[in-house]
Amino acid sequence: MTRREFTRKSAIIGAGLAVSNFVPFKGTMSVRNNELNVTIPMPIQIVIDDVGWWSGEDGNKRQEPYRTGISRNHVPADYQAIVDLGIKLGVRPQAATILCEWDRENILRNLPTSTWMREKWDNSKWVGAWLDEAADIIRNNQNHFELTMHGIAHEYWQDENFTRAEWADRSGQMRPLDQVELHLDYYEKLLDQNQLGPFPTSFVPTAFLHGFGLTGAHKISMAEVIKKRGINYINTPFYSMYNAEAAQFGIFGIDSGVITVDRGEDLLHWDDFGKKPGGVLTGPTCGLHWPNLLHPDPSRNSEIVDSWVKLLKPYNDKPETMLARNSSSFRNQLVHHVCTKVQNRGDQIDINFLETNKMKDQLSNNKLTVKIESERKLTFISDDLKISDSITSHEKGIYLYNLEIDRIKDLEKAVVKIEAS
Ligand SMILES: [Zn+2]
Secondary structure: OOHHHHHHHOOOOOOOOOOOOOOOOOOOOOOOOOOOEEEOOEEEEEEEEEEOOOOOOOOHHHOOOOOOOOOOOOOHHHHHHHHHHHHHHOOOOEEEEEOHHHOOOOHHHHOHHHOOOHHHOOOHHHOOHHHHHHHHHHHHOHHHOEEEEEEOOOOEEOOOOEEOOOOEOOOOOEOOHHHHHHHHHHHHHHHHHOOOOOOOOEEOOHHHOEEOOOOOOOOOOHHHHHHOOOOOEEEEOHHHEEOHHHOOOOOEEEEOOEEEEEOOOOOOOOOOOOOOOOOOOOOOEEEEEHHHHOOOOHHHHHHHHHHHHHHHHHHHHOOOEEEOOOHHHHHHHHHHHHHOEEEEEOOEEEEEOHHHHOOHHHOOOOEEEEEEEEOOOEEEEOOOOEEEEEEEEEEOOEEEEEEEEEOOOOOOEEEEEEEEO
16 A cells, blocks of 8 residues: 555544543544544552551541451551552552551650540550561562552541541541641651651542642641642542532642542442452542452452452553553643643644643653554654554454653644554
8 A cells, every 4th residue: 555545544533532521431432444543541540548557457436547447457468469469560559558557656645636545645566577577568669659648547536536537627628737737747757767768749638538729717728738748649539529629620630739630439348358349440540448459368469469450451451541650650641631632634643732731830751642543554753752652452453552752842732643554
């Protein structure tokens, strides 16, 4: 086939993609008759809550935290399960971590609102070799374990009784600012005690109680408070977030410069334990709670991990989704998925970065992924962009291409030329 013929035959339907606000992913568009399907796939990130407890006991009836609600204590193998999930999928799951049971020096006595024992806090029963073993797993697997801030002990003790939750009350109103700052100070002290690395850059509010923007009489938002500590990413379900309607982009909003992403609904219940997952993800977050990844017998954790791998891996092979390698690439790709427009025109793909460029503060690098389905074997070239392509799959006569794009120049528009190969 000559170049000209190819060009003529590949008159193409555009796939100018915009936000897919929790509409379940569309099925693969027809790519018959030499049409192409071009998408900026939605990135998916795994977020695992309530990591960090050593006791698994649900203590809520005794004014203690729910913890993970499992029938055994946690062990270092439970951390390895997170790392193994990350290795097997080539991703870096976020472990939203609770740190009170890592307190080797009982410093939380000085912060009575942070635990059920208040001034009498005593964590000596949870100080042991397992702390170093788990810390080693976290430190040695940085590419497959992101320590995300969850909280100190998950709730807020105003007196003898716990109240939900640590960072905000039931209406999403931020706790008193001086207390929030102290909880952040002590979270950092606990990280330091255990050499768990620098302060996290991401945050999952406990009990998903959080307000977008200002709450109550506060003159500063929670997002701004934690931004000062280096956090640049909040993940929480919008169904329980105060003022969620102010989130500007549907599946995410920018609050004092901090991207806040809708977690949506989890596939499993928070205390499902030893159960293989099922169901379909409908948004960018694959949210789970730690028990959802574990087995009652820790030596069999891999059975549950493998069932998550089986469930999640296919999202890499769909034109409309991809598994994000880490938080940074997740945020980049999510902004592109929503703001960057792609369209086919003849033998080229037009990419428009106009809206994306307004979001520069949210982009940590110049990369994005575009996927293309075609019946034909193609090559892609661009004078505007650095691109590398690979074939992800070739099934039922359709090639799925992964185009890794590096925006070497600060452009509003770019062109990728398509040639038959
Ligand atoms: Zn939690």
